[in-house]
Amino acid sequence: MRILTVVGNRPQFIKAAAVSGPLRQAHEEVLVHTGQHHDDNLSRVFFSELGLAAPDVQLHIAGGTNTSQTSRMLAALEPLLADVRPDCLLVYGDTNSTLAGALAAAQAHIPVVHVEAGMRSFDRSMPEELNRVLTDHVSNLLLCPSQTAADNLAAESVHGKVVVVGDVMVDVALRWQPAARSQRSVPEAHSVEPSSYVLLSSHRAGNVDVPERLQALVDIIASLPRPVVFPVHPRTKARLRETGLDATLSSMEHVHLADPLPYAEFTALLCQAQAVLTDSGGVQKEAYLAGVPCITLRANTEWVETVETGWNTLVDLDLEAVLAALESSPPTARPQLYGDGDAAQRCVTAISELQSRSTSLA
Numbered sequence: 001m002r003i004l005t006v007v008g009n010r011p012q013f014i015k016a017a018a019v020s021g022p023l024r025q026a027h028e029e030v031l032v033h034t035g036q037h038h039d040d041n042l043s044r045v046f047f048s049e050l051g052l053a054a055p056d057v058q059l060h061i062a063g064g065t066n067t068s069q070t071s072r073m074l075a076a077l078e079p080l081l082a083d084v085r086p087d088c089l090l091v092y093g094d095t096n097s098t099l100a101g102a103l104a105a106a107q108a109h110i111p112v113v114h115v116e117a118g119m120r121s122f123d124r125s126m127p128e129e130l131n132r133v134l135t136d137h138v139s140n141l142l143l144c145p146s147q148t149a150a151d152n153l154a155a156e157s158v159h160g161k162v163v164v165v166g167d168v169m170v171d172v173a174l175r176w177q178p179a180a181r182s183q184r185s186v187p188e189a190h191s192v193e194p195s196s197y198v199l200l201s202s203h204r205a206g207n208v209d210v211p212e213r214l215q216a217l218v219d220i221i222a223s224l225p226r227p228v229v230f231p232v233h234p235r236t237k238a239r240l241r242e243t244g245l246d247a248t249l250s251s252m253e254h255v256h257l258a259d260p261l262p263y264a265e266f267t268a269l270l271c272q273a274q275a276v277l278t279d280s281g282g283v284q285k286e287a288y289l290a291g292v293p294c295i296t297l298r299a300n301t302e303w304v305e306t307v308e309t310g311w312n313t314l315v316d317l318d319l320e321a322v323l324a325a326l327e328s329s330p331p332t333a334r335p336q337l338y339g340d341g342d343a344a345q346r347c348v349t350a351i352s353e354l355q356s357r358s359t360s361l362a
């Protein structure tokens with residue numbers, strides 16, 4: 001089969017790094033980079049570090065509102081799909097690149113495969129939630145990280161075939177975390193001692209695009225009773241600059257700011273942190289896998305199992321809740337969630353079966 005994969009942002013490069021290798025052993029893949037994340041440290045570094053093949057097509061579409069960005073991607077993908085004529089189109093996660101790829105393919109009657117299908121925060125004010133729901137409803141093959149995700153899809157009566165494969169980001173994390181745990185030079189390079197610091201990541205629009213909420217985030221950082229390592233996402237950096245809060249943050253002695261980091265370096269910081277403070281989806285799971293307590297700067301999460309097991313605490317931007325979570329002891333049990341590191345292979349098997357199904361229907 002010829003499969004056209006659309007990726008565009010950091011977590012999608014990480015997910016594609018898990019799937020692309022096994023996929024290319026069985027099929028032909030045409031990799032399209034929309035350009036949604038174009039900074040070298042959010043994009044190029046992950047291709048070289050994680051061994052992802054260079055994109056075959058670069059669309060260079062970034063910036064603008066969600067609507068404008070998605071529509072420009074749709075317009076660019078339509079002629080590309082007509083030219084490449086793939087047997088199916090593969091998308092990951094919940095970004096504008098995901099929705100644009102899925103919708104362009106569905107309009108062209110090309111089967112859509114969605115990896116990380118069925119995740120729901122049930123918060124439609126999040127652009128990611130809209131992208132997830134809409135993508136799932138035009139997908140033919142919905143590959144879910146968990147049974148909860150499959151149950152969400154059953155409740156919404158989606159049309160496509162649903163398969164629980166596990167989470168492909170777990171495949172990557174399980175490969176990289178064992179070595180990352182002992183790389184003491186990484187925290188040292190950020191001027192912190194292993195097990196003594198908080199690793200912070202924040203870039204959700206709902207937290208950084210609203211000045212009052214950004215101020216609340218900076219107030220939380222100021223009050224943290226631990227050293228903080230904060231690799232700052234470009235979106236957050238821009239908002240901090242616009243509000244003048246960048247100077248406030250830079251003046252805090254316990255805060256060690258950094259540019260966005262390569263995967264290995266970020267993973268080493270995550271595995272050796274005392275706790276992780278984040279509004280990222282991927283980081284919540286990675287903290288769970290690493291056995292590091294996670295404090296999530298959101299009121300909801302798609303990764304509900306991490307909360308149910310007691311390893312993740314939802315605090316939104318409530319300082320008291322952050323401080324209480326930081327002082328509480330982690331649970332002892334940490335059952336396996338989201339698979340055993342073989343999700344990518346299961347994705348490829350399910351995609352191959354899509355071909356035999358369409359052959360038998362012809």
Ligand code: UDP
Binds near residue numbers: 264
């Ligand atoms: N990550 C990274 N460097 C960083 C911050 C995050 O490699 O400086 C990785 C992290 O390990 C995870 C992914 O990026 O695998 C999460 O991406 P992000 O938070 O941008 O997206 P989300 O998961 O929220 O969609």
